[in-house]
Every structure is written in structure tokens, then in C-alpha cells.
Amino acid sequence: MLEPSLASIEFAATSSAEQPIARASAQLTAFVGRTLRGPLHQPIIVRSFADFQQHFGGLWQPSPLSYAVEHFFEQGGRQAVVVRVANGAMPVTLSLKCGRETLRLEAKAPGTREFLRASVDYDNIPSADQQTFNLVIQRVRSPGSERVEEQETFRGLSVDPQSPRFVSNVLIESDLMRVRGDVPLSRPDRTLMPGTNLPVGYVSSNPDGDDGKPVSDYDVIGSAARGAGLFALESVDDLAFVYIPPLARTVDVGVSTLLVAARFCRDKRAMLIVDPPSSWDSAAAAIRALKALDFRSDNALMFFPRISAMDRLRGRAEVFGNGGAVAGLLSRSGEAVAAALSEREPEPILRSSAKLAKDVSSSDRWLLASHGVNVLQSVRNPEREWPALRTLACGASASSDWSYLAQRRFSLFVINAIERGTRWCAGQPNGPRTWMRVTSQICNFLGELRSAGAFHAVPADQAFLVICDERINDSADGINILVQFAATHAGAYHSFMLTQRVGGATVRPVMVNRFEATLVVTRELEQEITLRITPKDDFVSMVALN
Template identity: 30%
Template sequence: MPIQPTYPGVYVEEIPSGVRTITGVSTSITAFIGRALRGPVDEAITINSYGDFERIFGGLWLNSTLGYAVRDFYLNGGSQAIIVRLIHSKQGQGQAPDQGQAPDQGQTPDQGQAPGQSQTSDQGQATAKKAQLNVNGLNLEAANEGSWGNALKVRIEYVDINVRDDAESQKLFNITVLDQNTSQLEVFRNVSVLPNHPRRVDKVLLNESYFVRFRDESLPTDRPAAHAQPTLDKKLWDDNDTNTKAEENSGADGDDLDVNDFTGLNKEANKQGLYALNKADLFNILCIPPYKNDGNIDYDSLVDSAAEFCKDRRAFFIIDPPTNWTDKDKAKDGIQNLGAPTSYAAVFFPRIKQPNPLRENQIEEFVPCGAIAGVFARTDVQRGVWKAPAGTEATLTGVPQLSVPLTDPENGELNPLGINCLRTLPAFGRVIWGSRTRKGDDRLTDEWKYIPVRRFALFLEESLYRGTQWAVFEPNDEPLWAQIRLNLGAFMHTLFLQGAFQGRKPEDAYFVKCDKETTIQNDINLGIVNIIVGFAPLKPAEFVILKIQQIAGQIAV
């Protein structure tokens, strides 16, 4: 701050440099949307490993392809994912919040929702249900919908209550919850039914339990009776007479999803379905694994909605091939029915074949979106987002076969249509052998035909958008413009040194312009500062042509 001199002597003042370092955003945070065995509904939950997915969402499940795609993502180099679990609602109507989310699952405090909340239908009835438990007069329910809750058991005990005053007067007790499917235990000690007690049972379960919630509007007046000890010939949880089981078949997984569960009425306004991702600060790649019985999604409507949503969020959509693409001719004919051409999406063909551990490792077909997103993430880390995620380095881990073997001539028919092929190459195995967006059809002659060009532009846009927030409300004159040129120029030059642009010199690779030519007086009067950033993107070498020529031998003279 400025110094006010009051005495004769030397004063030291630090002068701000005006440098505000712009940090590049992540490029490979991948969002997955679909059904899961368990977990919060219509919430964007951040996970950092497949172990997190198993713990929160239950891992692989025969009734959903979501878990397989997430597994492939981490097998192929993915690091961070956002999971949105959906359940089917009749008529796809809007939904209102209810209790049901376990704590510490990737939700940020500014999302306007208390910890421990999920979604159940208000206008359309949810077909999935939460398991119910009546624990000696204490009415509980599973933390979220699904048949997983039918495996819950609960015990009430009075032992080891550590309090200063009388336990009966404070109505204290202990709750132990067992999930028989995973053998996980939760223990909550010294909880009470008194409304003003600091360990009030409903609040403790809401904020600390992954398994159960209190479902009555009001607390009981008396603490629940303690369960009896098991007989000598049985273990604690094997004696069903000495603990409370969930009511039989009270929890249900619900019906298969339909397009209305993603983009139905009021979904966007309520941040549900596809639009639950608006609760996430940032995601870069979107995957929607098949959710219909025939192994597809609603290509005629959901693809366009998802691509448009990605455009708004500066993200990229990976489209899986339909099940009826069983050869290259069906792929050529079907590409016209895969939504409108857009540079914010790409389609990959064919599907992959893998052993299914839930069916004794029988070989089955799966969609490739998770594995491809993992390769995107791996390439971004190793080479940069400007490198095409394709070629001999883009190997697919955990993919022993492809559903349709393709030859070079067949690949040559599909590539000009913007269909990216997965190939089997000798010595390299299964690789991604194409890097075009849906605007990559040669007949469109679009400047955004290549995936790395589009994704690099999205990276620049998001990084510069976040890195220039400081300029809002600053005095709109040359000192501000100079700072903008300095900070943006430093960021772009760093990328130039990393090899992100064409050109041997900075002036050939990029420019940043912000001065009185871009911002005229009328713009200043309107409160606008205009910044123009240009860059020369790297284009992938799709076709490497070797020209070989014979030369005549040396002729003696």
C-alpha cells in the first residue's frame, strides 16, 4: 500500500508488477452419466479412482454399462471422473430434493445443497425405491434408491455409552449398521432422540452415514429398545432375531432409463439428468454409456442435446457406435442418423470385446467410450492436449478384441466420413486410428475437423476465461490493456515453448491484441474491453506419404 511519509529517512515500498499468472485448466476430467447399483441420484460426484466408484456407486452391475465404461477409463490412463447416477421416473418429470447422499463425495459447499441430499420425484413417480427399516420404533431408510438397501441390518445397543450424566435421561444409545453385500460396518455412538441434543440421531445419520437416513418428520419421544444378544450358537449378525433387517424387497432398482431421464421436463431448470453436470465446476469429456435394453442410447435426440450441452460447457462428447453397426457398410449408412454434425463430438467404431467378470469372464461386446476417454487423458499428460489421441501410442489397455476387424481400404472409406476407427495393428495391438470430429467429413471442409484442434481451442478458451476474471471492473484504459497483453502473452508463450503451436517464431504461432484498435471509445462507454487472441494450431499428420525413386548409378566419364 502507498506509504505516507511522516519522518525524515528512507522508506521502502513494494510496487505490484501487474503480473497475474494464468494457469491452464485440466483437459481430461470425464463425466459419466447413467444407472448405477447405488449412490446419490442427480448429483455430480467427483471420484479419483475406480476404487472410489466401487465404494460410492457399487462397482460393476449387470443391469448397467456405466461401471464397465468407468473401469475402462481408469485402465487406460484416466485420473479424475465425475459420476451422475440417474434413476427412471415415470413421465420423466421434474424432481425435488430429499435426503439420501452420503458425506464427502465430491460436492462443493457452494452448490446450494446441504450435505446428504439426493433426489426423488415430485411430479413423476420414481420407479426405484429406498429400502425401509423399522428399528425398534426408529424408522430408517436406505441412503439412496436401489435393491442394495435390502441387505442392510441395524442394531441398537446401550453398551459403552460414554457420558457424564445419566444415559437414560439423555436418551442415549448406539447404532450399528451392516451392509451384508460389502461387509462394511458403520457405528454411531452416543446418539439421542432429544430434539436439542448435539448428537441428535437424524442429524448424525444425515451427515455421517453412507447407508441409512431417518425418514420420520419428527423424532420419537423415547429412545429405541436395545436389541438382544445372539444365542451362543450364532454370531452377532447371523441371528436375525437379535437385529433388524430391511423390510423384504422394499428397496428396488427401478426400470431402465429413457431419454426423458436425461433431458425431460424441468431437468435443466432443476439441474437434474444431463444437467446435473451444471453442479460441477469443470468437466472436459462427456460419456453416456448405453442405457437401453438393446445396448443403445436415443441417438435421434440425446446426441444432439448432449453435444449442445458440451458446446455450452466447453466440453467434448464421445459417441459410441450403435449395436447395428456390425460392418463398415452399416456404419457408412448409419452416420447420417447420429445427430447433426458438430465439432464438439466424435464417433468411434467398432465396439470392443472384453471378458465380463460378472459372467465368469465370458467375452462380450462393450462400448469404447470409457477406454477412449482414458486414452485422451493419457495423451494429454504425456504429450499435451494439442496431440491427436490416436496412432501407435494410443493403445487400448484391457481390450483383447474388437467387434469388427477393419482393413486399410475399409478404414479408408470410413475416415473421410468422420468415423474414427479402432484397429488391430501387428505388434501394437488395439489402437485408436482416427482423430476427426463429427465435422470431419471431407465434404464439409470445416476448420474444426480434427479432435486435437477443437479440444485445444476449448482448453485455451476455458483457461483464458478463468484467467481474466480479475479484469472485470478495472479502469478500462491503456494500463489495463497492457496488463492483459502481458498476462495472456506470457501464457501463450509458455504454450509455444511446449510446442503447442505451428511456427518457428512466437509471432508466427500466436498473437494477443488488446488496445485502442480493438476497444474503441464506444466500447469503453459501454463498459466493454475487447481482447483478440489468435493461434496457429497443429494439425495431425493423417497421411504419411513416402516417395521412393530409383537413381541411375554413377557413370564414369
């Protein structure tokens, strides 16, 4: 096996990296879809269903996402990031009298459930100043309620366009409201308590919002240029899973969305959770439909069947997509490292809040697994053996490892941890000292994983390879790092090239010509070997030359 350069070896023997790479793996699950309220195209982290209620309004029958988030936390999920999308939703407005004119505000977030109110006063403003005012905006729980959920205070606003406190400009920073249309020449009237001349009263928002129509695949996909829809997650680090719930109660996510989402997850090094379509009413139907669907990805996974859970709004059990429950179950069952290194993978057992919508026999369980579909359980399996959890690679992956969920999650964890842990080097000189520090840091990290039980299919001296030296760093465009580590199957390796730049990092798979899988190149022989890098599409072929 090729070893690091001489400089890298010498440094690794005398020093350890100053910044150890963290072993904590990502457990963040992203949900993209329709909600009752909340900001559009803005990823917001929620740590409980109560958090979700505060930001997005809780359960809503037209929102499968709201039920999916509930299932996620019921099944043991810890952290979720939610992106709200909408189709034609309109914000409520609020009218502030300015003498004979009106200053119109509108909610930042569209929908009928934004219950906002505003108050105007002139406290601490000189009487000669007729253009300045103070504004308080509140979101309340319900119309007429005194329970304030959020409040913003803006002091010294002005209706003068030349003022640095011009109301239209300042409210750009508001999370609740912004100015709609032109600003009157006169400042808003002081708001008084109804029927009195006493401050402070409030003006409530108008009932003119609109929740919009059911969302489409187009709405969910969004726009990479605008950072909308699915692409609002571009700025989110540490994604473990992405889930797009059904578009409506009876409308599944389209194949176009699955293809875009799978590519997005590949680029973000996350896993896409795919619901079994509602028409799959048996294992045989699932297998027939899966062949027709022709959707394969080692960055996607699917569980069958759908789940039956209590709909608290309707007061009865309903059938739901299982993606939220699956994400919670996988988060609960352990991190990526533990799942990959354990002797026996945890069974995918649902908690009692959800049940299987269809029963699946033991033989069907194995048959579905052979096609890349996993099976949920509501009770422990009485059999001593059960299928390992699969991805939807279905034999189409470049690595046999990546047909298995635990191994694929582990490889993504390793790549993500190294990418995050070596970001410090992007601003460092691209020279031997930085290369040595990077190499030592990564070798220490991979060595710790080896000690924990990883890479056990090969001897210790063939477990991994790290190269960061002049052979792959012949330009000033970032620092290149070649990392290779042993796959589960003997003789197989995962290899990738990481480039750290000031503007961000890129990770791409590479193919390394090792002559023989078990070849170990000694330090003396390495001095006589150079590496030629030949870019080709998204891959790099590395050829050893005498």
C-alpha cells in the same frame, strides 16, 4: 494483425502477470448412467475401479456404465467423475422401536444393495432427559457382515421438534440415512446385543429397497433446474470428455440425448464421446446410418467398431460400447497440448484387455475418417500413414480446424485455461490496472505455447491477439477480454470473448473483421483505430473504423 492497446503493451514490456496460467490440461471423464448403488445426481470423482466399487458397487449386469468405467481404467484412464441416475428405484428402510411407536429411517441412496444398520445408546445423557439419544449409522459390505464401509455418529439427537438437535433436521446432513415420516414423541429404545441386555447391538435395514427399471433418455438427460442427470455435471470443472453409455445391454442412447449432451458439452467446453450404434456391423453400414442419423457436432467424437471384452460376471467375452475404452485411451495417449503439437498423432491402439468386435480394412479406415468416424486398432498400423483423428463436425463446423480432434481439444484447452486462470479478475476494479494485468497474463501464457510449437502457421507477431481495455469494457457488468489465436491452417484464427463476473464467467465465439488475414496494424496506426461492438445473437462482430 491488431495489437493490444497502448496501456497493455506498456505493461507487458515492464512486468509479468502475478498469477501465471497453468498449462496442465483437463483429463477428467464424466460418466452418466445406471449403477448398482450410490447417491443419485451427485458427481463423485473416482481414481480407480476400486474407488468405483466402493462408491457405486462395482460391476452389475444391468449397468453398462459399470463396464465402461472398468474399460476406462484398463485402457489407462486416470480420473473419472460418475453421476448415478435411476428410474423408479426405492430406498431401503430401517425401523427403530420407540416404546410402542417406531422411528423410521430410509437410505439416502435408493436400491437393494444399501446394507445399513443403526445403533442407539444413551451414553453421557442425564437420566432425567428422556428425549435425547445417540445414533450410530453404518454401511456394511453385506447382510450380517462386520466389515464396515462407512460410519456416521450423531450425538445428542432429540425427538423434540423445538430442539436444535431435532433428529429430522440433523439427519439432513447425513450421507447415509434420513427420517421418513413423523418422529414419535418417545426417543428410540437402546439397541442391545441379540438375546442379552448388553449394549451395543444393531438394527439392520429392511429388505424393502428396489433397484428400479432400466433408465430412459429422459432419466439420463435429467433437469437443468434441479441439477439432475447430465446437468449434475454443471458444477464440475476441468471436464475433458463426457460419455453416456448405452441405456441397457441392447438399448442405445437416443438422438435426443445426444443433441442435449452435445449442447451441454459445447457450453462446458468438453468433448462428447458417442458410441457407434449396435446395428453398425460394417463400415458401409456405418456410413449409410451416419448420413441418416444427421448428427453433427465439433464437440463430439466417435470411434468404430465396438469392442469385445471379458464380462467377469458372465465368464465370457461380450460386445460393449467403446466409449469407456476410448476415453481411457485418449487420456493415456497424452494431454491436449502434446497431441496437438506432436508431428504425428498417436495411434488409437487398445490394450490387450479389449479387442475389436469387427475388423476394419485400411480403405474403410480412410472412408470412415472422411465421414468423421475414427477407427480403433488392436495392433500397430503397418502403413506409414493413417488418418488424423476427427470430430463429428463432418464439415459443418465454423472452423476447418475443429473437424480434427487434436486441434479441437487444443482450442478447448486454451479457452478453458484462460478462463480458469483469469477468474481472479472478477472481483477487481474494472479499470486500466486490471486490464493491463489480464493482458500480460494471457500474452505470457500464449507466448509460452508459441515457444512450445503452437501457432506455427503464422509469424510470431501474428500468432495471437489479446485485447482488454476501454474499447470493450464500457460497463460495470464484468471484465471483457477478447482473445484470438492462429489456427492450424494459415490465415485462419479462433476468436472468442470472455467475460469474467463475480457470479461466474461466460465465453462466446466472436467474429473479428481483420480486412486481410495477414494485416499487421502498427502501434502508430492503432492510435487512429477504434472498435465498434455490435451484439447479434450469440456472436459479436467487431468492425475496424478509420
